Amino acid sequence: MDPGLVLALLIAAGALAVAVIVLRRSQKAPLAGSVPASEMAVLAQRLAESQGQLAGRLDQMAAQQAASQAKLADALQTQERALAKSLDERLAALGQRVQESLGKSATDTTKTLGDLRERLAVIDSAQKTITQLSTEVVALQDILANKQARGAFGEIQLENLVRAALPPDAYVFQAPLGGGRRVDCLLQLPNPPGPIAIDAKFPLESYQALMAAPDEAAKLVQRKALGQAVLIHVRAIRDKYIVPGETAESALMFLPSEAIYAELHANMAEIVQQSYRERVWIVSPTTLMATLNTVRAVLRDAAMREQAHLIQQEVVLLLEDVERLDERVGKLQQHFSQTTEDMRQIRISADKVVKRAGRIEEVELAEEEKPALPPEPPR
Numbered sequence: 001m002d003p004g005l006v007l008a009l010l011i012a013a014g015a016l017a018v019a020v021i022v023l024r025r026s027q028k029a030p031l032a033g034s035v036p037a038s039e040m041a042v043l044a045q046r047l048a049e050s051q052g053q054l055a056g057r058l059d060q061m062a063a064q065q066a067a068s069q070a071k072l073a074d075a076l077q078t079q080e081r082a083l084a085k086s087l088d089e090r091l092a093a094l095g096q097r098v099q100e101s102l103g104k105s106a107t108d109t110t111k112t113l114g115d116l117r118e119r120l121a122v123i124d125s126a127q128k129t130i131t132q133l134s135t136e137v138v139a140l141q142d143i144l145a146n147k148q149a150r151g152a153f154g155e156i157q158l159e160n161l162v163r164a165a166l167p168p169d170a171y172v173f174q175a176p177l178g179g180g181r182r183v184d185c186l187l188q189l190p191n192p193p194g195p196i197a198i199d200a201k202f203p204l205e206s207y208q209a210l211m212a213a214p215d216e217a218a219k220l221v222q223r224k225a226l227g228q229a230v231l232i233h234v235r236a237i238r239d240k241y242i243v244p245g246e247t248a249e250s251a252l253m254f255l256p257s258e259a260i261y262a263e264l265h266a267n268m269a270e271i272v273q274q275s276y277r278e279r280v281w282i283v284s285p286t287t288l289m290a291t292l293n294t295v296r297a298v299l300r301d302a303a304m305r306e307q308a309h310l311i312q313q314e315v316v317l318l319l320e321d322v323e324r325l326d327e328r329v330g331k332l333q334q335h336f337s338q339t340t341e342d343m344r345q346i347r348i349s350a351d352k353v354v355k356r357a358g359r360i361e362e363v364e365l366a367e368e369e370k371p372a373l374p375p376e377p378p379r
Contacts (some may be wrong), residue, residue, distance in 0.1 A: 157256045158200045170299050175195075197241035197251040198253075203226060210263070237280050250280065254283055260284075
């Protein structure tokens with residue numbers, strides 16, 4: 001409701017109430033010198049008129065208020081309909097956007113899950129590989145912990161390298177030597193230098209003790225112990241596998257570990273020099289492969305020298321074959337030359353025959369042009 005209308009109603013109601021109270025008091029207790037009755041009647045009449053006017057105005061104001069409320073209700077309904085329509089449109093757009101977002105999210109989620117499955121598959125494969133590798137490492141540690149198994153490991157690695165680098169007739173594994181001894185591998189080289197023995201040694205405990213040393217002082221002690229262990233193996237190879245008249249004057253000591261070989265050459269040069277003096281050459285897998293390639297070249301050169309006389313004989317026979325071929329080619333060339341001359345003579349004879357045939361034909365034509373002779377009388 002309009003605030004001005006409410007205020008007017010309140011004022012009118014208050015004035016009417018005051019007038020009624022004054023009128024009742026004047027009727028109950030008239031005082032001397034008070035307002036005369038005629039004036040009171042006029043006042044009452046005016047009050048009634050005012051009350052009627054007030055009632056009319058109230059009715060008019062109520063009608064206006066009702067019309068205003070009706071218009072307000074129509075406007076509110078129109079706004080409600082527009083708001084509802086706008087809200088429906090926004091809800092529809094929001095629903096479409098939510099649906100598109102959900103579809104995109106579902107697609108992205110599906111792609112992410114696919115990528116995740118592929119990565120999980122890769123991780124699972126890597127885990128299996130790691131598990132297998134761990135098992136193999138444990139098995140290798142078990143092998144290296146046992147001296148006999150470690151020796152077999154070095155021999156197998158030596159055998160694989162030799163088989164990969166040399167022909168089968170260039171080596172013998174577990175070759176017997178004089179005195180009932182056997183060497184891990186004997187390279188069959190011609191004299192000089194003769195067969196070379198290769199023995200696999202693996203001083204793992206001394207190297208592990210060196211790696212586990214807590215300080216430099218302990219490392220010096222363990223490095224000295226490693227050098228002594230290596231020299232023991234070197235001297236054993238010298239005494240057992242360098243046999244005058246049976247093997248070469250030197251031998252090879254195969255270390256299956258590049259780390260031990262590097263430690264020897266980096267920090268124990270005196271041990272390496274001592275092995276040279278003992279005529280025992282220390283080799284690792286890498287340097288052994290280089291040595292075997294050199295041996296293969298030596299074997300090839302030796303085979304070429306052994307077959308030199310056969311090669312010379314074959315060269316002489318080849319020269320004889322070339323001379324014979326040259327002689328036959330010359331004869332064939334003579335035949336071709338004679339054939340060419342015969343063809344030329346035949347061509348000359350053919351030309352002569354053609355010319356004679358032409359002259360005969362001319363003679364025959366001339367005879368046809370002569371007058372016919374009278375027939376001879378019968379005899």
